[in-house]
Amino acid sequence: MLSILVAYATGEGQTAAVADRVGAVVEARGHAVDVVDIGRESALAVDDYDAVIVGSSIHYGRHGKRVRRFVRDNREALTARPTAFFQLSLASAADTEEGVEEAAGYVEAFLEATDWHPDRIAQFGGALRYSKYGFLKRLMMRRIVGDDFPDVDPHGDTEFTDWAEVEAFANDVAAFAEGRVGVVPRPSTDDGP
Numbered sequence: 001m002l003s004i005l006v007a008y009a010t011g012e013g014q015t016a017a018v019a020d021r022v023g024a025v026v027e028a029r030g031h032a033v034d035v036v037d038i039g040r041e042s043a044l045a046v047d048d049y050d051a052v053i054v055g056s057s058i059h060y061g062r063h064g065k066r067v068r069r070f071v072r073d074n075r076e077a078l079t080a081r082p083t084a085f086f087q088l089s090l091a092s093a094a095d096t097e098e099g100v101e102e103a104a105g106y107v108e109a110f111l112e113a114t115d116w117h118p119d120r121i122a123q124f125g126g127a128l129r130y131s132k133y134g135f136l137k138r139l140m141m142r143r144i145v146g147d148d149f150p151d152v153d154p155h156g157d158t159e160f161t162d163w164a165e166v167e168a169f170a171n172d173v174a175a176f177a178e179g180r181v182g183v184v185p186r187p188s189t190d191d192g193p
């Protein structure tokens with residue numbers, strides 16, 4: 001059994017939901033998992049974990065300050081163990097060449113700024129939560145969204161996250177960590193030899 005940290009930063013909760021799903025998938029493989037909001041924990045003991053997964057959304061073209069600081073402050077500990085990074089953005093939801101390039105650019109800028117080299121990286125579509133935005137944020141979001149999502153309800157909530165992709169990522173990261181640390185995942189039934 002491995003101990004795995006899923007540390008995330010979220011604005012309106014979509015990255016938290018993805019982090020929870022990643023944690024559930026990893027836990028189902030028999031590992032001990034802590035899913036933690038970086039913004040609520042002042043000191044996370046990365047050294048206590050066998051592997052670390054970091055998740056963050058994009059707001060105004062950037063990842064949050066807190067997630068950047070978390071990675072910078074713990075870079076040495078992160079480098080010493082299996083790690084993965086996942087990002088949520090609208091750019092990844094657009095399903096266009098420009099969107100793919102934009103989302104990849106956010107990842108590249110983040111990894112360059114933090115000088116971190118995670119073993120696995122995933123980019124997921126995020127969500128639009130017009131029902132949760134205040135007046136100004138709603139205005140800004142309508143401008144950011146522009147004509148990219150003509151079918152989106154400008155007052156309601158729309159989720160673009162592909163949950164099958166999220167689960168595949170979580171399994172891939174867990175399998176990689178198991179291989180690196182030398183752990184056999186728990187069998188799914190008790191009918192072993």
Ligand SMILES: Cc1cc2nc3c(=O)[nH]c(=O)nc-3n(C[C@H](O)[C@H](O)[C@H](O)COP(=O)(O)O)c2cc1C
Nearest residue numbers: 010011012013014015057060061089090091126127
């Ligand atoms: C104020 C605001 C600004 C955003 N800016 C961008 C952006 O510049 N590029 C982008 O691709 N997505 C942008 N998004 C989309 C978010 O990345 C997406 O809504 C994501 O699901 C947010 O996840 P969270 O709820 O965990 O913060 C923005 C969202 C908000 C609310």
